[in-house]
Amino acid sequence: MAAGSASGHAPARIIFLGPPGAGKGTQAARVSARLAIPRVSTGDMLREAVANRTGVGRKAAPLMEKGELVPDDLLIEIVRERLGMADAASGYLLDGFPRTLAQAQALVGMAGGNPSEGHVFLFELPRAEVLQRLSGRRLCPVCQSTYHVDSNPPRIAGRCDRDGAELIQRDDDKEAAVAKRLEEYELRTAPLVAFYRGRPGFHRVDAARTVDAVYRHIVSQLGITE
Numbered sequence: 001m002a003a004g005s006a007s008g009h010a011p012a013r014i015i016f017l018g019p020p021g022a023g024k025g026t027q028a029a030r031v032s033a034r035l036a037i038p039r040v041s042t043g044d045m046l047r048e049a050v051a052n053r054t055g056v057g058r059k060a061a062p063l064m065e066k067g068e069l070v071p072d073d074l075l076i077e078i079v080r081e082r083l084g085m086a087d088a089a090s091g092y093l094l095d096g097f098p099r100t101l102a103q104a105q106a107l108v109g110m111a112g113g114n115p116s117e118g119h120v121f122l123f124e125l126p127r128a129e130v131l132q133r134l135s136g137r138r139l140c141p142v143c144q145s146t147y148h149v150d151s152n153p154p155r156i157a158g159r160c161d162r163d164g165a166e167l168i169q170r171d172d173d174k175e176a177a178v179a180k181r182l183e184e185y186e187l188r189t190a191p192l193v194a195f196y197r198g199r200p201g202f203h204r205v206d207a208a209r210t211v212d213a214v215y216r217h218i219v220s221q222l223g224i225t226e
């Protein structure tokens with residue numbers, strides 16, 4: 001099942017599942033650019049809502065800070081609205097959604113959300129490596145580019161390569177919130193593996209490999225060139 005989009009194939013509908021820090025966002029940026037489809041990152045959308053102090057942002061902020069999931073009804077509405085936009089008609093890459101069974105079931109009813117028709121990539125990474133990645137992650141607050149102090153440092157320490165903004169550490173990358181995020185993942189998101197496993201487009205990803213190796217694996221599973 002080759003993924004399409006601008007090429008005239010069927011729309012590419014892709015879901016990235018996996019624990020915090022597994023590299024979903026890093027790969028989502030590259031794969032969505034390669035396929036010319038929007039990357040729908042619920043984490044980024046919520047962080048933007050928090051920064052803009054919208055109604056959703058005010059509800060989400062205290063939960064995100066503690067590492068808890070934001071309620072399903074809010075997320076389902078945000079994603080339904082986003083997938084209804086014109087640019088998503090040619091496909092989309094969901095990064096961070098669905099994260100609960102209720103979200104996965106709601107997605108089935110959304111534009112093109114039939115999970116049998118798309119690709120689901122499950123990123124797998126040992127806990128020790130997750131902790132190492134999250135503690136070293138740095139984020140550009142302007143363009144959302146992600147770096148790592150050891151494995152993916154910016155050209156100038158502490159500054160974004162794209163826009164020169166000062167990089168920050170996410171509040172929820174601090175120790176207490178990370179422990180809660182991992183607990184939420186095991187309890188509420190890991191059960192989604194059973195929901196998707198066995199479908200034709202379900203792929204496991206060894207996320208411990210380099211960024212380039214993980215990318216090559218994903219594009220090969222999508223049946224496209226790098």
Ligand code: AP5
Pocket residue numbers: 018019020021022023024025026027042043044046063064067068069070071075095096097098099103133134136137138146147148149151152172181207208209210211212214
């Ligand atoms: P969200 O922003 O989605 O966080 P997450 O799923 O915890 O994922 P991360 O962004 O932490 O990690 P990632 O897998 O994208 O890794 P990355 O590529 O950055 O969600 C945040 C919060 O929002 C949630 O806790 C929740 O409160 C709320 N939320 C969001 N969606 C929700 C939903 N659907 N329902 C309810 N609540 C929701 O990489 C990590 C680091 O590793 C980086 O430093 C990177 O440079 C480095 N790295 C990446 N790949 C490699 C590699 N191959 N080798 C070495 N280093 C690497």
